[in-house]
Amino acid sequence: MSTGRNSTYAVLLTFLVVGIFACRHPLPEEEVQLPDEVIIDYGTPYDLVIPPFFPPMDIPADNPLTVEGVELGRYLFWEKKLSGNNTMSCGSCHLPDKGFSDPNQFSIGETGAIGTRQAMPLVNMGWSTTFFWDGRAPSLEIQILEPIENPIEMNDSWINVVQEIASDPLYPPKFAGAFGSTEVTKEKIAKAIASFLRTMISADSKFDRQRIGQYFFTEEEQRGFNLFITEGGDPQDNPTFQGGADCFHCHGFGAMQMTDYLFHNNGLDATFENDPGRFLVTLNELDSGKFKTPSLRNIELTSPYMHDGRFTTLEQVIEHYNGGGTPSSTIDPFMKFTTGGLQLTDQKKADLLAFLKCLTDTSFLTNPAFQDPH
Ligand code: HEC
Ligand code: HEC
Missing domain, CATH: 1.10.760.10 (Cytochrome c-like domain)
Incomplete structure (x- = not known):
């Protein structure tokens, strides 16, 4: 294992050296400082198991x-x-x-x-x-x-x-x-x-188990999942209308995390003076009102919701998206149904909720390895 690590450092060091010399304006030679090679020869390597479908x-x-x-x-x-x-x-x-x-x-x-x-x-x-x-x-x-x-x-x-x-x-x-x-x-x-x-x-929710064939969604959960990954919108003014809930663009499930790790404005407010979000970091007006897309894992238990905790139930969250959100200068193009909303029926809302609850992973939350050791 330690040879593995040393070779990783050797590779990193090579990249660094190549990087420095590939630079268009190389620094004068005396200013080029290579870091000391870090050799870590203490501790027992931790055997991290990467779950199926996780990167x-x-x-x-x-x-x-x-x-x-x-x-x-x-x-x-x-x-x-x-x-x-x-x-x-x-x-x-x-x-x-x-x-x-x-x-x-x-x-x-x-x-x-x-x-x-x-x-x-x-x-x-x-x-x-x-x-x-x-x-x-x-x-x-x-x-x-x-x-x-x-x-x-x-x-x-x-x-x-x-x-x-x-x-x-x-x-x-x-x-x-x-x-x-x-x-x-x-x-x-x-x-x-x-x-x-x-x-x-966390990789032991119903959603995870379903993906590896150890659990089968109920009909309601399956319908909810289908809604999650299907485009939505108003059939009147939207040719791409598919009747879905359109969550997957931002809460992407490809990497199993139910987030794209990007910043979006999901239509909470018309103006952003309370909390301009990502703007505070980039100082770019186009980032006002954008926040990190949160993972939806264990979402059933993490109430209240949104950066300011404005919603207390998942039903309210679904209603927010169903209404299409509040238009503003930076609202995300994926919140494309601000007029008319998603138009989910009560049945579809219940289905979506049933799927969101499939993201709860009790064995993760109660895992003794994460609890207070004191
Ligand atoms: C345009 C991208 C986008 C779309 C589409 C989207 N979300 Fe979100 N979602 C976000 C962002 C960004 C946040 C955090 C917003 C904030 O707090 O300001 C969020 C927050 C949430 C939260 C609260 C999470 C928490 O930890 O507080 C839930 C629940 C949620 N979304 C569910 C859904 C569902 C269900 C759908 C589909 C009906 C959906 N989202 C569609 C981007 C999106
Ligand atoms: C007083 C309550 C409080 C305490 C104590 C606290 N946190 Fe947090 N934590 C928060 C809040 C609130 C946020 C969101 C802050 C923000 O976005 O500005 C947060 C965000 C985070 C995040 C970012 C998660 C993400 O998805 O980006 C991590 C990681 C985190 N906390 C870990 C810790 C660790 C580790 C400690 C102890 C050293 C700690 N927190 C102590 C309230 C707390």
């Missing part, structure tokens, strides 16, 4: 999955010392029985301050390419650095967290096992939690 997972070369790293990450995910007054862990807002999300519309932070966005469900994070509703974090490692110091979340300082963790006798041996030294740093904390999140794989 491979991109794991950063400088944070390989190890049994010890994942275990440390689990302790840290559930560690209340990560918050200012030691009352709140990541798991306080990402509750397992709520699909690792928060039943509150807005999460209540360590100080009692209330945020402005709904906590996102944590599931199959290893396949996500950007993090947060506006996608401002490009990796899990970077995402994790944020909530600790966020005054409306855990409201602590890294200096303090690092000291507290280092002086808890539980941790130095775990850091040694995961990183080869007892030294605690914020980067190591983030790496370990990221590793833990990468192992939180």
Whole structure:
């Protein structure tokens, strides 16, 4: 395994060297700095099983999955010392029985301050390419650095967290096992939690089992799935009308995640002053009102819904899409039936709901490997 890794690094290094020399304006020779080759010779490689039909997972070369790293990450995910007054862990807002999300519309932070966005469900994070509703974090490692110091979340300082963790006798041996030294740093904390999140794989819902032939949809569920993947619209003014619910364009199921990982405006508001979403990251007006398409896995349990938690039931969500949404300057072309709406019958709405419930994965939510170890 370690030879495998070394050769991976050798390949990466080669790309880097080739990349540098292929550059149109090469840097003067003395400025070319190659990073030291990272040799990771500690920890037991973690045997990550990629479920059927899932794409491979991109794991950063400088944070390989190890049994010890994942275990440390689990302790840290559930560690209340990560918050200012030691009352709140990541798991306080990402509750397992709520699909690792928060039943509150807005999460209540360590100080009692209330945020402005709904906590996102944590599931199959290893396949996500950007993090947060506006996608401002490009990796899990970077995402994790944020909530600790966020005054409306855990409201602590890294200096303090690092000291507290280092002086808890539980941790130095775990850091040694995961990183080869007892030294605690914020980067190591983030790496370990990221590793833990990468192992939180949900692939045992009815939907997953149906795909591998271990479950057969009821007629209602099958009709719901067909609606999910079929175009919709008003037959009067739409030649492509197929009577579907048209969810699949954005909540794509090809990679089994029920999301395209892109940013869309799904027609919630006419204007965006409350939360301009992706615009906050790109400062491009065309991104106003766009948010990351969430996965629909475990959606039955992750109420309330949308970035601001405005809907409490899936029936309301279906009604939102059925109505076609609110027109605005950046509404997505796939929300193409703002006049007339999808025109789903009550039967079709019930079918769609039945399919959405097929995305619940109880064995994932109750998996002892993800619960609080403290
Ligand atoms: C006070 C509640 C709260 C706490 C504590 C909290 N989170 Fe979150 N989490 C949220 C909210 C709210 C969002 C969405 C924030 C946004 O988009 O601006 C979020 C988003 C995320 C996301 C992005 C998911 C996605 O699909 O893009 C990840 C990953 C995550 N949190 C992990 C963690 C980890 C790890 C910790 C502990 C270090 C943590 N959270 C602590 C409330 C919380
Ligand atoms: C144009 C792309 C697009 C289409 C089409 C679409 N969605 Fe969405 N969906 C999104 C985006 C983006 C969000 C997040 C929006 C926000 O919070 O501002 C979302 C949010 C949701 C949520 C809430 C998820 C959560 O964690 O809060 C549910 C449920 C949902 N969609 C179901 C559906 C269903 C069912 C359909 C088909 C009837 C559908 N969507 C069609 C893009 C789309």
